[in-house]
Amino acid sequence: MSQQKFARESFTIMNELVLPNDTNPLNNLMGGRLLHWMDIAAAISAQKHCNRIVVTASVDNVSFKHPIKLGDVISIEAQVTRAFNTSVEVRLTVWAQNIPSATRVKSNEAFYTFVAIDEQGKTMAVPRLIPETAEEQKLYDEALYRRELRLVLAGKLKPKDAKELQNLFKEVVKD
Template sequence: MALIKKKPKDSFTIMNELVLPNDTNTLNNLMGGRLLHWMDIAAGISAQKHCNRIVVTASVDNVSFHHPIKLGDVVTIEAQVSRAFNTSLEVRLDVWAENIPSGARVKSNDAYYTFVAVDQSGRTIPVPELSPETDEEQVLFDGALRRRQLRLILGGKMHPDDATELKALFFK
């Protein structure tokens, strides 16, 4: 596969779900596990659109729950590739909850998922590069390297002394 450069908008995905009784806990709030499942699907679609390949989830970073999502709310998940590395890519997710009758819409969650592109035999394969176009995309792109280094350190795959981008935050 020739490595080509793609733009973040090429991999932008919006997914909507309606919170039904089977999706909720005893407080009539969306269960966290159900939301993580939906987020994994949306992020996977975004990653596959970027790669045009099969992708598998490698990690999920710090899913922050800012606001409960209620029975009957419409959940909108926005997923976009923030950076591509050699065989992996990071996807940024924002989750919104909307109560249609009242018109209230709140940001409920955000997270970063990491995917790895694989061939039909499950071996890792290169992914296309990503070229940020806006200032916001550049901020996400730049931060992705620091987040990746932190993931690698926490996963025991990188020594902290080798995390130059991450160390630069603390030492000038």
């Protein structure tokens, strides 16, 4: 397995057409169906980075900014933002496009975390990620804060041990 990969190597776009079976009585895409599709797109991106089977470890807050309507085409963009020891963080952006009206709006965003596993279900080391653009570098750097926050909220890290978050808050208070 390669020891490092460029961020662009994990980029995935998944498209889906919102059909009647995907909607609620208001003809909006059901949130659970969107989360399912987002999980698939994120897993594909994570597996492309790791060259391994991955399992979902966490899903951050998913913000629903704009309803997706029956007949819309959604595009889910997924890209690994950072690799840790055995896990990767994947950023997802969901776009809703109404083809007849030629409109396209950002509907949702989220971060998912995946863990790479071997054939026995044991965690495995993952390749390092090399950010290439300024935006990728920003997401890469901020991933440390998101990771510590996830671990604190899950009770796996004590707030007093969340050094990156403490430093972030010190900087915010200074400004």
